[in-house]
Structures are given as C-alpha cells and as structure tokens.
Amino acid sequence: MTELPVAHPIASPQPGAAEYPGLDAWRDLPVVQQPTWADSEVHRAAVSELSSLPPLVFAGEVDLLRQRLADAAEGKAFLLQGGDCAETFEGATADKISARVRTILQMAVVLTYGASLPVIKMGRMAGQFAKPRSSNDETREGVTLPAYRGDMVNGYEFTPESRAHNANRMVQAYHTSASTLNLIRAFTQGGFADLRLVHHWNKGFTANPAHSRYESLAREIDRAVKFMDACGADFDALKRVEFFASHEALVLDYERALTRIDSRTGLPYGTSGHFLWIGERTRQLDGAHVDFLSRVRNPIGVKLGPTSSADDALRLIDKLDPQREPGRLTFITRMGAGNIREKLPALVEKVTASGAKVLWVSDPMHGNTVTSPNGYKTRNFDDVIDEVRGFFEVHHALGTFPGGLHVEMTGDDVAECLGGADPIDQHAFLERYESVCDPRLNHMQSLEMAFLVAGALGKRP
Template identity: 40%
Template sequence: MSSSSPSKQDVRNEKWSPGIWRNYPALQQPQYRSADGLSAVRDKLATLPPLVTSREISELKAALADAQEGRRFLLHAGDCAERFSDCTTAQIVNRIKVLRQMGLLLAHGLRKPIVKIGRFAGQYAKPRSSDWEERSGARLPSYRGDIVNGSTFDHEAREPEPGRLLDAYAHAAMTMNYTRALAADGLSRFDDPLNWPLDWVERSSKATHYLRTISEVIAQAENPAQGRAAFPYAQDADRIYSSHEALLLEFEEPVTRENANRGGWFNASTHMPWIGLRTNDLDGAHVAYSSGIENPIGVKVGAGTTPASVLQLIERLNPRQEAGRLTLITRMGHSKIAASLPPLLQAVRVTGYKVLWVLDPMHGNTEESSTGFKTRRFEAIHSEIEQAFQIHAAEGVPLGGIHLELTGEHVTECVGGASGIREADLSRAYKTAVDPRLNYEQSLELAMLIGQAANASRNTADLAAVPA
C-alpha cells in the first residue's frame, strides 16, 4: 500500500485491476510478519477453482433488480462471523433450515418471491474498533476472525497467519458444496411439520396468529401445486446464494477472476460481497476494489452518513446505473432511523439512481447488558423494522430487503421475543464469536412480524392516497 492516495481525478482515470486497492488507504487489514509467506498463499489462492460461477452471479443480479422494483424481497441473513469449527453437517443444515423457513414465512406475509442470500461460506473476517485487546495487563492483537487469527487470548493464537486464508477458502468450499447438495436433494423436506418446533409460540401473546400462519405455510408446502397457485414463493425456492463482507483484501484480490465470455472481473468466492460501515470511505481501498467487479455489491450506511456521500458512493460503485448492481444497507438504530433515513431516501429518489434499499436493524441496536454481555433487544430490532417500512412507504421508495445476524441454533444472545430470553439468560448459551445473533425461534418470529409491518405500511400509504 502506498503512503499517499491518488487524487479524485486519478481515481476516475485509473485502469482497474484486482490489486488496485493497494494504491489506497486500506483500513482494518492485519499486519503479517512474513511477506513471502503471504505472497505464496495469494499465489495458491489464485489457482484454486472458483466457489461460485459468473452465471450464478448474473442470476442474482437479475433477482436483485426485481427486488429493487418491489417485485421480490431480499432476505440477507446469517452468522456474524463464521468459525472454522462451525463447518459441520448439523450447523449447515440448521442454517439452511432457518433461511428456508424464514423465506416461506416472508413470502406468505409479503405475497412475493423471496431472494435468499446467506452470510456464509466466507464470512470469516470481522472489523474491530481497536487493533489491540487488553486483559489483565496483557496486550495482544484483536481477534479479527478465523481467516486472520485465533480467538484464544495468547500470543500464538493472535498472531495473523497467512495460511488461514487457504483454510478459509477450504471451509467456504465445503460449506458451498454441502449447501448445493442440500438444494439438489430438495429443500422441501425442511418444510415438513416435524421440522417446525412450536413450543415457543405458545408463550407469545400472538400465539393464535403465529400458529395459524405457520399452519398455512406448512399446508402450502405439503401441496406445492396449490401453494404455487396461491403464492409465488415457490419461484427459485431452493436457491440460496452466498455473501460475505469483502474486508480482508489480501483474500479478495486473488479470488477475483476475469471472465472473457461474460466480460469483466468477478469475485469468484461469493455471489454478493459487501462493504462495511467502517470501510465505506469513497477514496478508500475497499471502494476502489469493489468498483471494478461485476458482482452485485452491498454497502452499509449509518446514521452519520450524509446524502452527499451516499450519492458519491452510488456514482463510484454503479456509474452505469445497472439494475441490481448496488444495494444500500441502512443500519441506523431504532432511536435514530426516523431522523436519519428520510434524507437519504429523498436524495437518491430525486436523482433517479437505481439502488436496492435493505434494512439492517441489528448493528444500530447493539448494547451491553447489565450482566456484561454484548446483546441486542428483540423489541428494538422490531421497532426499527416497523419504522423503516413506514418511512419507505411515506417516501415512495420500496424497502426491498432485510439484513440480519442470526443462527439456526438455540443460542441465548439477544434478549426478548416470544422465547422470553432475559438478560440473566444470556450466559446459558452465548456462543457468538463477535456480535449477538437472533436464535432460531427469534428469527422465525421476526419473519412473521416483518410481514405484518409491511402490510401495515401499505395500509397507511393507501389511506394517505385517498382524497379527502
């Protein structure tokens, strides 16, 4: 990486290549001791078979273009940070199960096909607020995800190791392989009534509505012909795409391949990479890298993001105004979204720029519990979702998807919801590597509440359109 970044004029004129990011300030990158070892790993990565195909990437882009126009809805969900140890049959099955069942519930509530993208098969790197972690007077490099170092607090584990890039690619390949095998085998078996544990529903004040909704979904799944006639969710129902934050650029560069037949460069390790809030600087390395690949790109924007910077990001990342190319993922927080989101929607709407708006109600609602655990409150997440649908309806801009950190496991990391998790319960099954995730029961409940929020916003918009 050079010590100074190019001027904005240079940025526009510079010929793009996968290594262009090295000319720009690159945040959140680990410092490796062995430059030769890192180079050897990059060379090896560049020779490995791709994990996804350019055809799949183009198909996803077309589906996201539909979501952009309100014809589909995106469910973008999965682990905060994957761990190599989680690459097991049970974990992958549970992950696919919760995504599949949430997709069915969303399709039932929204009355439209659901595009499912999992935060998996590559979500091994995590940004950190500090390069260092201190415990009991000891100071070590922060844990940056299994692709960089280990979570154990000792010198050996915390040293960034280049070989972990190859380990990450191997685990991502195994995850994608089994995910594809499950799809080929038919994911409909996840819709079997035996695969819908419902004990938690009875603890909810909305138990009657929840049970009726799930019963209707199961009935449609058991009678596919009738289900297809009633709801269009069966379209591409078994397709699940992959996604991860394109954070570690030493990994993303060698897995980016040129495709002469389709034209252009594709990140061959994932269908949709995204840029996080900490690395979305217009003149930074992550934006420079992402500007040249043909994959659909996601970008996180927060409560402090200005309309001017959003417009500049759109111009930089989607200069051709290609439909389905750019997804803006808003992460405001339930207490800030009412003031922060409308100006962004208004600024983009006026320009006519083509983007897909997706809500991340997780990251703006992170807090520390009274028991010392990093957590999120189900009620705050739900509140931000309800507000987002209302704001989008009022501005006449479709909310095209939801971005969630969740797991198919029965963890206790977020408080609230029908499952009744309290702060005192967090220590019982707190397993996340970094951020708290919704568990299986909370995820299904939220899927049903998203449908209700969407319908309520539509009703409000319809009433507002009726002449006095």
C-alpha cells in the first residue's frame, strides 16, 4: 500500500491516561495518517482533558456487541452498519441524527424480514470525525494548504486558519459524540424505534411508483406486523432496539486518551465507540494502528481492499484475534464490483480453512468511487449493488455466511451517488451534493439497497 510520510505523535503517555502493559507500544512503531499538531502545549492539554473525561461507551455495552457479532459470525444474525463518510460538528443536529437513525431502522426492518434473522444495528456515528487522505496537501488555484482530514483534525473551509491541525478539535469531537450518543439512546429506547412505526415509514417508500417492484415484499412485512398486532404482541423488542456506535480508529492520540481499564476485569477498553475499525491505509502488520487495537477488548474491524492477500488476512487474525474468539474480528471487504468475484474467494477459503471465526461484511462503497463527467466524486448505484451481489454469490458458492453490510449513507435527500430506481443524475449534484468527503447513498437509495439485499438473504442456502 502507498502511504503518506510518517507523522509521529507525542512520544510518551499523558498524565491520567489509563495504564496497562503494552498500551503505549504503538508509540515506537511506524504510524501513518496522523495529524501534525501545530501547538504542543495545546496538544498536551487536549489529550490530558480527554484522559480525564467519562467514557462515551461502557465495557458492558462493548461486551454485549461482541456477543451479538459472535452470533453473526455463526450465521445467526446479520450486521447493518451505516452512516456518514465523515461526520461534521455542524451536522450533529437532532434532525440529521434522527434521519440517519430512522433510515438505519427502516433498512433493518426489511433485512430482518428477508433474513429471518436478528439484525445488529450499528451507526458510523458519534466518532466518525477523522478521515485518511491520499495526499497531505490540497492545491486550489495555485494555493496549497493541508488536506481536510475531518473535523476532529481541521476544518473544511479552504483557509490557512481552518486547515491548520488543531488538537482542541479532539475535545470538540468528544463532546459532539457525547451529545450524538445521547440522542441515539433517546431515539432507540423510546417510541421512535417502534417496529410498527418504522414499518409505516417504509410504506411511503413503496408508494413511490419507481419502487413498485418492492411492494410485494412490503405487503408480506405488513401482514407479519398485523399478525403480531392481532395476537396482542407488545414485547420490548417491538418498541426499542439495541443500537451501537462505530468509527474508524484513525487518530491514535484520541483513541489512546479514551482508553479505560474496566473495573470488573482489569482489561483495557476503547471507550470512544463500541466497534472500532482499521482502514485499508492503516492495516500494516508492523504498524501502530494494528498494535494498539490488538490490545483493547472491543470488537475490531479491518478493511480489506483488492490488494489484500489471504496471507495478509491470516496474519491479521494472528495479531488481532490470537484466541480465535467469535465476535472479536470482522473483515470488511471493499474490493470494487469488478474485483469482488475474483479476489474474495481465496480470502474466504483460506480464512475458513484456518478455523478462525471472523465475521465477513461487505463495504460496497469504497471500491466503486468514480468521477462524474461534471467533476464530482461519485458512485454508481448499480456498481454498489453489483458488489453486494458478488459478495453474496461468493459466500453462497463457498457455503459461508455473508454476515453484513457496511454502507456510507444519510437519511437526507442528497444527490451524491448516481442511479437508483428513482434515479439521481449528475445535474442534481449542482444543488444537492453535501458530503465533505465521499459520496453517500441518500435515504431512498439506502432503502432500495435494503429491499434488494433482503431478497438475496431470503435466497441463501
């Protein structure tokens, strides 16, 4: 993998940081995709403050998620992970958060019916404030400034002041994540998550003539909901749901500062989110990200692109999941529609033969990014769906379980990905393209994906 020049963070742990053998070994290893903080005193103060703040998530919640993911690894559940490419502080409003949660819940209802399995609901939310970049800098009209690395690091506005790396933004990311989690917990534990209400929202989707081909599945779900109502079903699972938060563990200063030692077990947990993943650009076996995340108890994901080999996968298992613990390790494949059927089988075959119980999840977004004729970064909906279809085909052929979806999406009516049954064309980008990083499926495209995947799940062997 081609990497940016190494940027070394501060070389010693901060006062008040959780102490546990090996947690700071990453500081002596090659580390990539890290900010270059402009002011060391501001950096020290920010990390010290983060080290003293309450955890964003709790060890018991993390352990519960690991159990749920173990079920998925055994083919007894399905993971739906969705949300923004890069969250922004400005976008952390009640309306936008509720729209994202609502879309994930709507997708989950359809997938639950199609799979006849529980669906684990997880947002790329409450922490997805940092992004890896292919270049350190960005040049516009002869002016070169640092690239935008997400609101945790710098601002999107193309000015020297905005693009400077500011460690205080890590503290702002913490507080924005805390308020986001607050809202998520309120939404998912109250009437907002009631299955009957969520299904009612989906009726609006199928009422659109462009989506009429999904009406028969929607009618089947409707009959099932009415049957439960007629039976007087009113159990808790109808009214509230478990919802977990995840993000790419990219900025290691932030992740280390929010690591806590669980008083029950004496083990370290990353309390910035329930599920943390390592990106395609940071999965070096001898690198800082893999080492650090190998030492926390959270369920861990790793992105695997088309250059990943079966040997890479096996070595990652040895490093991140030496005990072969179901629910511990998720491989998130991002091959591209043109590669998935050719590249994935060897990985799945060798990992399965090794006896490891990893969860296989498809990220059909990142391998299918193109530039539209009018210059916007975009993805074609048909390519996204074809990669999901190829992911299912490979697993069905090998007798293994296609365990989940990892999708960049929003609950808003944006225009960023081309196509869909109610198609978005490039001209819509001029008025409705809002992403500060990668293009996302909009609300309707996300639901269409859920109906298409539900059909594939219903046909699994």
